Amino acid sequence: MTDPGPPAPPPPSEPAIPAGLSAAAPGPPPSAPVSDAAPSPLTPPRPPRRRWIVVLVAALAGIVGITIAGTALFFTNTLPPLRATWDFTNDIHDGHYNSAFAQVCERLRGETGRSELERFADLVNDNTNRLDVNVLSVRRNGDRATVEFTAHKPGEPDLKVKVHLVHEQGDWKPCGASSGRIAS
DSSP: OOOOOSOOOOOOOSOOOOTTOOTTOOSSOTTSOOOOOOOOTTSOOOOOOOHHHHHHHHHHHHHHHHHHHHHHHIIIIIHHHHHHHHHHHHHHHHTOHHHHHHTSOGGGOSHHHHHHHHHHHHHHHTTOSEEEEOGGGOEEETTEEEEEEEEEOTTSOEEEEEEEEEEETTEEEEEEEEEEEEOO
């Protein structure tokens, strides 16, 4: 009889799992480092963040807001006394004393006020080639304001005048002035 030899090993099934490990965790043991997988060349890269657009839009909105507020303040606070001063100085420079006198405040309406206005107008117009109202000189405090203008006099020092205005009956009206000579 022939010797069949040693018995054949059983067919391989699953490998034997060492004690302490579960069958649900295939792969390297937990102590081995895991490397990051490289991104697939087929997926597009993540677009860069666009936070600068948000910052730019916010900055532009702030600038527009400040511009609108400044314009509104100029037209409501600065322009009315400035316009009254322009009208007053134009009438004086053009020699329209009746029109200039019609613009003054109630305090200056008497007969002495008219003669003072004419003396003031003669002083301003004497040898004057032009009058410049300083747009940046407007100082307003409630119902009172001051605006400066300069009477340019060739060959002599210019005359700088500060017009005092009051808000009466809904209009800004000149109500006095102070002056001084400035070197040309």
